Amino acid sequence: xxxxxxxxxxxTAALVAATGGAAAQVKELRVGYQPSxxxxxxxxMFEAWGAKNGVKIxxxxxxxxxxxxxxTASLTSNSDQYDVIWHNDDWGQTWAHLLEPxxxxxxxxxxxxxxxxxxVFANAQGQNTVVxxxxxxxxxxxxxDLVKPEEVPKTxxxxxxxxxxxQADGKVKFGYVGGMSMNNSWFSWFWSMWGNNCDVLLPxxxxxxxxxxxxxxxxxxxxxxxxxxxxxxxDAINTHKIVPRGMPAYDRNEANAVFMSGDAAFTVADxxxxxxxxxxxxxxxxxxxxxxxxxxxxxxxxxFAWDDIWGWAIPKSIAPERKxxxxxxxxxxxxxxxxxxxxxxxxxxxxxNTEFWAEIAAEDSFMKLLKxxxxxxxxxxxGAYYFPQWPAVHKxxxxxxxxxxxxxxxxxxxxxxxxxxxxxxxxx
Amino acid sequence: MPIxxxxxxxxxxxxxxxxxxxxxxxxxxxxxxxxxVLWLILTSLRPxxxxxxxxxxxxxxxxxxxxxxxxxxxxxxxxxxxxISTLATVFSLxxxxxxxxxxxxxxxxxxxxxxxxxxxxRCVPYISWVLPLYFxxxxxxxxxxxxxxxxxxxxxxxxFFSWLMKGFFDGIDPSMEYxxxxxxxxxxxAFIRVAVPSALPAISxxxxxxxxxxxxxxxxxxxxxxxxxxxxxxxxxQFVTEMGLRWNLMAATAVMALVPAFLIALFGQKYxxxxxxx
Amino acid sequence: MFGEQQRFVLLLIAPAALLxxxxxxxxxxxxxxxxxxxxxxxxxxxxWIGFDHYAAVISDPAFLYVVLPNTFLFMVLSVAGALxxxxxxxxxxxxPFRGQKLVQTILLVPLMVAPVVAAxxxxxxxxxxxxxxxxxxxxxxxxxxxxxxxxxxxFGIILLTDIWLWTPWFTLLLLAGLQSLPKEPFExxxxxxxxxxxxxxxxxxxxxxxxxxxxxxxxAIDAFRTFxxxxxxxxxxxxxxxxxxxxxxxxxxxxxxxxxxxxxxAIIGGLIILVIGVVLYRLVDRxxxx
Numbered sequence: 001x002x003x004x005x006x007x008x009x010x011x012t013a014a015l016v017a018a019t020g021g022a023a024a025q026v027k028e029l030r031v032g033y034q035p036s037x038x039x040x041x042x043x044x045m046f047e048a049w050g051a052k053n054g055v056k057i058x059x060x061x062x063x064x065x066x067x068x069x070x071x072t073a074s075l076t077s078n079s080d081q082y083d084v085i086w087h088n089d090d091w092g093q094t095w096a097h098l099l100e101p102x103x104x105x106x107x108x109x110x111x112x113x114x115x116x117x118x119x120v121f122a123n124a125q126g127q128n129t130v131v132x133x134x135x136x137x138x139x140x141x142x143x144x145d146l147v148k149p150e151e152v153p154k155t156x157x158x159x160x161x162x163x164x165x166x167q168a169d170g171k172v173k174f175g176y177v178g179g180m181s182m183n184n185s186w187f188s189w190f191w192s193m194w195g196n197n198c199d200v201l202l203p204x205x206x207x208x209x210x211x212x213x214x215x216x217x218x219x220x221x222x223x224x225x226x227x228x229x230x231x232x233x234x235d236a237i238n239t240h241k242i243v244p245r246g247m248p249a250y251d252r253n254e255a256n257a258v259f260m261s262g263d264a265a266f267t268v269a270d271x272x273x274x275x276x277x278x279x280x281x282x283x284x285x286x287x288x289x290x291x292x293x294x295x296x297x298x299x300x301x302x303x304f305a306w307d308d309i310w311g312w313a314i315p316k317s318i319a320p321e322r323k324x325x326x327x328x329x330x331x332x333x334x335x336x337x338x339x340x341x342x343x344x345x346x347x348x349x350x351x352x353n354t355e356f357w358a359e360i361a362a363e364d365s366f367m368k369l370l371k372x373x374x375x376x377x378x379x380x381x382x383g384a385y386y387f388p389q390w391p392a393v394h395k396x397x398x399x400x401x402x403x404x405x406x407x408x409x410x411x412x413x414x415x416x417x418x419x420x421x422x423x424x425x426x427x428x
Numbered sequence: 429m430p431i432x433x434x435x436x437x438x439x440x441x442x443x444x445x446x447x448x449x450x451x452x453x454x455x456x457x458x459x460x461x462x463x464x465v466l467w468l469i470l471t472s473l474r475p476x477x478x479x480x481x482x483x484x485x486x487x488x489x490x491x492x493x494x495x496x497x498x499x500x501x502x503x504x505x506x507x508x509x510x511x512i513s514t515l516a517t518v519f520s521l522x523x524x525x526x527x528x529x530x531x532x533x534x535x536x537x538x539x540x541x542x543x544x545x546x547x548x549x550r551c552v553p554y555i556s557w558v559l560p561l562y563f564x565x566x567x568x569x570x571x572x573x574x575x576x577x578x579x580x581x582x583x584x585x586x587x588f589f590s591w592l593m594k595g596f597f598d599g600i601d602p603s604m605e606y607x608x609x610x611x612x613x614x615x616x617x618a619f620i621r622v623a624v625p626s627a628l629p630a631i632s633x634x635x636x637x638x639x640x641x642x643x644x645x646x647x648x649x650x651x652x653x654x655x656x657x658x659x660x661x662x663x664x665x666q667f668v669t670e671m672g673l674r675w676n677l678m679a680a681t682a683v684m685a686l687v688p689a690f691l692i693a694l695f696g697q698k699y700x701x702x703x704x705x706x
Numbered sequence: 707m708f709g710e711q712q713r714f715v716l717l718l719i720a721p722a723a724l725l726x727x728x729x730x731x732x733x734x735x736x737x738x739x740x741x742x743x744x745x746x747x748x749x750x751x752x753x754w755i756g757f758d759h760y761a762a763v764i765s766d767p768a769f770l771y772v773v774l775p776n777t778f779l780f781m782v783l784s785v786a787g788a789l790x791x792x793x794x795x796x797x798x799x800x801x802p803f804r805g806q807k808l809v810q811t812i813l814l815v816p817l818m819v820a821p822v823v824a825a826x827x828x829x830x831x832x833x834x835x836x837x838x839x840x841x842x843x844x845x846x847x848x849x850x851x852x853x854x855x856x857x858x859x860x861f862g863i864i865l866l867t868d869i870w871l872w873t874p875w876f877t878l879l880l881l882a883g884l885q886s887l888p889k890e891p892f893e894x895x896x897x898x899x900x901x902x903x904x905x906x907x908x909x910x911x912x913x914x915x916x917x918x919x920x921x922x923x924x925x926a927i928d929a930f931r932t933f934x935x936x937x938x939x940x941x942x943x944x945x946x947x948x949x950x951x952x953x954x955x956x957x958x959x960x961x962x963x964x965x966x967x968x969x970x971x972a973i974i975g976g977l978i979i980l981v982i983g984v985v986l987y988r989l990v991d992r993x994x995x996x
Contacts, residue, residue: 036669060655063665069960070651072747073559079566081654088670094748094963173835182941246834246852248944249860253673257480258835272671282476388748392962403945406855450803457795458812461870465815467838468827481836523722530718538715542723549730550924551980553931555955556972559747559965560733560740583729586722588924595920599886615714633882637817644820646934661820673826682823689818694811697878701810704882 028056029326032071032082035061038272038310038347039086042133045339046084049332055325062086068094075099078317083326087130087313092120093209093386100314101127105327107334108132110353112375115309119207120386130311131330132352134343136270137306137374137383138186141277143265144290146171153295156192156232159266163242166265175242177264179252180233180405182398186306186383187255187268188247189401192232194304194381196297198225200397201427207382212427219423221400221416225299230404230412232297237405248406260285268294271374274348274366291366293373305377308384309352350375392426465686472679479676492680501658502681509660510688512574513642516581517635524586525631528593529623533602543594550587558651565652572654580652581642589634596630596703597623633703636696643689660685741969748963759970768946769954769971777951777975780865781929781982785922787869792876792921797906799877800884814878816871825938828867829854857947860940864948867935872928876921883917884910919990926986930979951975 031046033039043059050057060082062070068091074081075098087095101123102108108116111132121130142152146166153159163175179187190200197204202218203211220226236243244250244258252269259267260276260283269277271291280286293303312333314326333339333352340351344360350370351360357375361368384390400419404412441449471479473488496502531539561580562571570576604626605618613621624631649659664681667674741760744753763769799810816824831837832853840850853859887910895905911918933952936942942949942957955975959968 034669035666036671038671058655061666062654063650063662064668064670065665066650066960069559069747069963070562072963073562074566076748076750077563077566079571081571098748181943244835244852246855249852249854249940252671253675254480254830254833254835256672260477261481261484261836263835270671280477284477388746388963395957395961399943399945402943403947406944454798454803454805454809457798458809461873462812462815464824464827464831464870465819467831468819468823471827480830480833483836483838483841523725526718527722530715534711534715536715538712538719542719545723545726547983548980549726549734551927551983552730552734552976553933553952553955553972553979555931555933555952555959556737556969556976557730557733559959560736561729563736564729564733579725580729583725586726586730590722591920591924595916615711619718640817644818646820646822661822664820664823675826675830678823678826682819685820686818693814693818697810697814700878701882701885704879 027054028058029083029322029329030058030060030081032060032062032074032085034064034067034086037275038134038136038343038349041339041343041346042312042333044342045333045336046329048336048339049329053328055329072098075315075317080318082315083318083322084312084314084330086133087311089115089120089308089310089382089386090384090390092130094388095313096121096123096129098316099123099129100316100318100323101125101129102131102314102327102330103127105131105331105334107331107353110334110355112307112309112352112354114380115307119209120308120382121311130309130313131334132309132311134310134347134349134351135307135370135375136272136310136349137308138191138268139271139291139370139374140191140294141259141267141269141273141289141291143172143262143285143288145285145288146265149290149292152292153266156195156295156297159295160236160240160242163265164240167242172265173263174244174258175264176236176266177243177247177250177255177258178268179250179255180248181251181402182395184251184255185394185398185401187252188233189229189398190383191268191294191306192297193226193229194306195294195300196225196229197299198223198229198297200393200423201385205381207386209387212385212387217424217427219397219420219427221397221420221423225297226401226416227413228297228299230401230416231409233405234409234412238409248402271370272347272349275346291369302379303373303377304379304381305374306381306383307374307377308382311352387427389427393423396423396426468679469683469686472676472683474676476676479679492676493684496677496680496684499663501663502660505658505660505663506684506688508657509643509685512577512581512657512659513639515578516585516642517638519578519582520585520589520638521631521635523582524589524593524634525624525627526619527586527590528595529597529619529627531590531594532597533605533623546587546590550591554647558647561648562651571652572656574657577649577652577657577659580648581645584648585638585641589638592634593627593630596627600626629699629703631703632696632699633701636692636700639692639696640689643685643692737965737969738973740965741967741973743966745966745969746963747959747965750965755966759967760974762967763971763974768949772946773949773951773954774978776861776947776949777930780861780868780932780950781926783865784868784872784929784932785926787865788872788876788925789918789922791869791873792880795873795877796880796884797910799881814874817874821871822934822938824871825867825935828863829939832863854940855944857944860944861948864936864939867939868929868932871935872925875925879917879921880914883914887913915991919987922990923983923987927979927983930982931975951978 031043033043047057071085075095108128108131112135115135116128116132118126121128123129153162159176166172166175180189193199199205199220201212202215202220206212237245237247255267256269256273258264262284276282277289278286312330314323337356340353340356341360343351344367348366350357350367357371361371385393400416400423404415407415471482472492474482475487475489475491478485478487531543565571565576605622608618608622646661649661650665653659653662664678667678742754742756744751744755795813799806832839834840834850834852844850851859853863891909892905895909931952932950933956936950936953940948942953955968955971958964958971
């Protein structure tokens, strides 16, 4: 009954709001987000601040399926719907011109420099447009009950031998599992490329659009390193049988399900999965998971780390007093040590304020590992490209390599050559 | 009287084997049709660690349902969905009964143009207008309101239902309406008091189908709702996050959403079959 | 200005026409307008570029040689499959047997669940590792298949899902049609001792013609623009091999955020189906008459 009553209240409120009641009540901030542990933890900090300062935090959940398109449409039509929105490096440049500069959020000086780089988040005037929420990147997970730390594969070749041994011993059904389909390229394709001096566009690891343009948006499809990568996965599927045959169609859910069932010894997933993998309610391998650096391909000897952030942004079109209030809230969030520790505990994502990292690392071994192997790594890679055509490039890339890896081995070079111009064209 | 519209099943075989084969075939068909949903129900009862490998392990729990129900939005979303589905059904039928009647009973340029319009707009793919629809509801200030959700849901049925309604009225002899008009009934009187009652079976059939469609509709709900008027499908869609799918919660919500749909289909099917005669 | 009858005629359609105008015509016109302009969602310059988007879509080999053939094939097979299955089930349900009501209810199950959720469920059912299909195959000694990485098996799964989803529709409409058929011709046929098949071929089928025509035409239009189950099941993959026309439009408008190109693709598809619908209506009508 209580639910019913609450619904009536909500319905009435909605009707009132619909009939024009959404007037200028400034002591309220509307947050457009997507329900997930890291965003929930970050919003908990907003709410703590709001309770202290008499500001109501209105949470507006959005579905992931249409988040970018709806938010983009909302930003360009100047509709006054949100004061703070979830932001991600992937669409950093797509939105930069639609967002309020956040250089005057003083606490941003504590944010990680690499992941806040202008190439990702700055607008045309060079102003930053984001306040970080947490570091989000993938790591290489392995089964600590099956593999000793010193036996963890350091190269892609060792991944094959280690997998074959574990399978031969009857320990697991498969050595490796990871997402591979469109929008899941990171979990097999990208990391194995990056570990082999390879990337989607040339030159490898370059994210400066001017330099990419100067290189003619050339795709690396016809480079030997790309053929090596595709052949590696083709062999892993068909010759060595160390990954499931259906893997080229896997998304992250399917790959993580196989890993958590105990059927695979290695996977690559977002560090945020640390908590889930080790939660006995969700995973059959809780307490038997460890993480480390990515194995490397034959063309690369120096380890690398992938490091990006999720963040919050403020739409340019909202009223100045709302912008001011939103910035105060984000400033307070950046300085909220307890809240950020909770965020790490709940998710396994390093919190946005770098000043807190050492302390958390001293208390938590997973953070220590992330700090050593990722956050403090001198060789970092960015997970996406930062121009608006990136989704089209990503799709052209994924379509091509999927076609190559599901076809005949001798056709791989041909399929990649056919896909090369499509990737370049998508970028322009 | 020989029941000849129902000829024997495989007439060459002896009676007992005919019966067994018939029963087996029925069982197979039912199983194939119900399987995805049965599997979904089974999934929703598994602990979170077993929602993908449903066949591995025999632990069952209601914890996913408990977790879903602890979300305070869920009750509201159920009621919203029921309300929108019901209102959309009522209003869709109100506007399409008269439109179908017009298409069936009159000739000339107006009905021809209207039928052409309906046909053309039926052919335009959703993909091309959901996003503009979002702009439109926003600029008219009805985004994320009951109005902004309801009216497009009614509009989407107009073409299809007008078309079907025309078919239903085509099957009803208009002489009763003429007789009523000779007796002094107005055109409106003949339509409302004579034509509509004789089309009631068809109307109730469409009502059942319209309700089920709106209840299960995803894309519109996703584009046209924010947080003030969440529908059950929107809540379900929010279990898909960038970090992955909360499949146990989605399955549990979907199973709960199945119950009203099942009841409607169970009690409504009789009207549907009686009514869907074109 | 108008006569009494014309006023009546116009008033009958006025509410429907108004709603149609506001919530379909206006958005469609906005979309059509965008298709002639440089209209990226993140940067709507809205400069007029004429037919450039249309030219780009029509000259895209992927659209011509993958997307369109896939869409046509899907449309034909999906409509034919659901029609045959629906007709068989309708004939089955049109005879009395114990449990008829129960069977009828079970056949309606696909209408009760949100198609997107059903599609996710079916995707997991066909997963090569935890999917129950492979588990059963392997239990009886057959080899499990990676269903979704092979073009034709992936296409088959999409088709199967679509037929599953739409067969109840055909069953309902055809069953309603069967039950409204007059009894006399069938009784006469029984007295003549006509075979079951001939009764079906020369009596039932011709008399069901109007129902079948409407079902096929309406369903073909819908099948041509199928989106959500395909997007969920394969996303058009592996490597675009199961991409349908609405996915093509969706990828451009929603993924690449190019409203102009996406709208142009959608309108091209809309025009194609418009023509197909008319041709189909004539064709099916003639076949059923013959």
